[in-house]
Amino acid sequence: MASLDLEVAAREVKFRDPNLARQLASQIARHTAEIGRSPVSVMHVCGSHEQAIAKWGLRASFPKDLNVIMGPGCPVCITDMPEVDEGVALARQGVVIATYGDMVKVPGTVLSLSDAQAEGAEIHVVYSAEQAVALARRTSKEVVFFATGFETTAVATAAVVRGPLPPNFSVLSAHKYIPPVMEIVAEMPDTRVEGFLAAGHAATITGWGVFEAFVERHRIPVVVAGFEPLDILAGLARLVELIRDRTPRVVNMFPRCVTRAGNLRAQEELWSVFRPVGGRWRGIAHVPNGNLRLREEWARVDARRRFPIDLTGLWDYAPPTLAASCICGDIMSGIASPKDCALFGRECVPDTPVGACMVSSEGTCKIWHQYGGIPDLGGTL
């Protein structure tokens, strides 16, 4: 069978064609076999990729020698406990917290925002940064937008910060920036990642060019892929092809949305409001330049400068004991999967999550649970 011209196919495919999927799957299997090593490990860094893989049952079509690892692709999951603690402390100080729904149940060191709410703190779920501003306009109380997400959502926060704001509005930024963490994961001894599948939507902002320096430094290929089942299969096919040929470079398999330069206006807004600083990602490591914090000139809307945040009051509580058995950190750095966890699907379920990966709709545990708990039924039932 002739190989598909993958980059042409990426422009022209119908995205949910099972016949084409079978062709791509056999192409992935062929390229993987040609590499002649086992396992070949590649990593995606996006919860939406895991969503699509699980939803369409794609793991069943991956060859057994190809290990598709879930990386730190969930912005809510990698929000570090002290960052959650800051939100909880502010809420307990009487500030109104507006945040994305996924954040509410994420455990801090001892309490989540949801626990704080049960104690009487005022927490509002918003669907956008604009809604948080609208909330501030309706009240005279101080409203803090506890902002999370990668560069995609950070751009939306930046746009709001640059716009007209009521005086009682400020931002507690827990935004994260993906490219630096790929450097960390590439160097982790336990993961042995040989290629990255990069998130198409983040690359619409940053452009695929952002990965060129990374590829140069680490000699690991990066393929930018979209989120339909065929986007992912075609992206993986191209990635194993690059590994087979030992030709590390960046390939854009999401050309209908992503350009080399990306969205320049969005980048300008992003970097005019935020600066990258180092910080811990939960379960991963200290990530240099991995956290986005408000620049000096936006100090007046920066909750960290506007309020004293007292974390000591939180330490009167004992942390939940189950949390000690949680392996979210290993799952997010790609060295374990939910099936390695003793709590998964038993003590830890979406209603009563133990770890952050079971809270967020982008978390690996939540995704696996949502799609039946077993990622790969294979050819057998």
Added chain:
Amino acid sequence: MKITTVLEERVTLKQGAGGRAMRALIEDVFLKEMPAPPDAVQGIGAEAMDDGAALWLGDRYLVVTTDSHVVHPVFFPGGDIGRLSVSGTVNDLAMMGATEVLALTCAAVIEEGFPRADLERIQASIRDTCREAGAAIVTGDTKVMGKGEIDGIVLNTTGLGLTERVVPDSGLAVGDRILVTGSMGDHGLAIMAARHALELEGELASDVAPINGLIRSALAAADGAIVAMKDPTRGGLSSALHEMAEKSRVGILLEEPAIPVTSAVRAAGDLLGIDPLHVANEGKAVLGVRAGSAERVLEALRAHPLGRDAAIVGTCIAERPGSVILDTGFGRRLLAEPEGEPLPRIC
């Protein structure tokens, strides 16, 4: 922890959402130490947790079912609470095999201040739907509660019907085919789009309708080959199939590409991150049919205006009893059983 205790001491929304949590609540609380019916009464009772009860009268069964209806908004694209409350009960009777409605009752609990014009609109809808179903309301009850003591309006309907053969939801055997009578997810996504004021309402409409006529034609064509029926209301097709698979002790293999879903529902589901197989239908049924008769039943369904999009979507298998396996066309995975109301995706 404190929060867990609160959840255990109080009833949660999840326990009303039609899934496993609700069945557990019914077993743990409502069925506990209830007196059994007198010996003279034979048939299917509450312990079966089927769509209704079936009481043996000596020559046929009297089927009884009851349902309370609350919906936000009260008027939604494709229907309203009046049409919903008649259809829901008529369909539950039909799912037990009683496609001729002997009688309905209707009780209304109304909040003080509810607009009279809205009430009249609901009554007209009840009347029209009764005509469609060939049903009549023979008695009823009206209560008005103070402002804030109830949210708008609650309607309860009870239905009575007769049948010579009861079709349970537990009669599946290995090899049986699974049929759906039309597209999945229309009601749930229409309601959700209306509730969240999504701009895509135009093409989305609830499928709410009485389908006793449709089921009557299917049963007539099947000649005893329809062995299980259920209406996929709360929790959608997924919940209905899980319950059927569990009670019948078979696995169900679903072919996702064969499941009818309209493009509007598919688009709204993708946008909101909600699986159309997890949300309610109010004018559809899932049928388990002996393999040799599946095509004949399909033809009978498609000949009826409410069954034009009917399809054979799956097969009962011996592997993984109680589970539902989805073949997406790309691979196979388990279909999760929905728990609680599905919420739109946030990020």
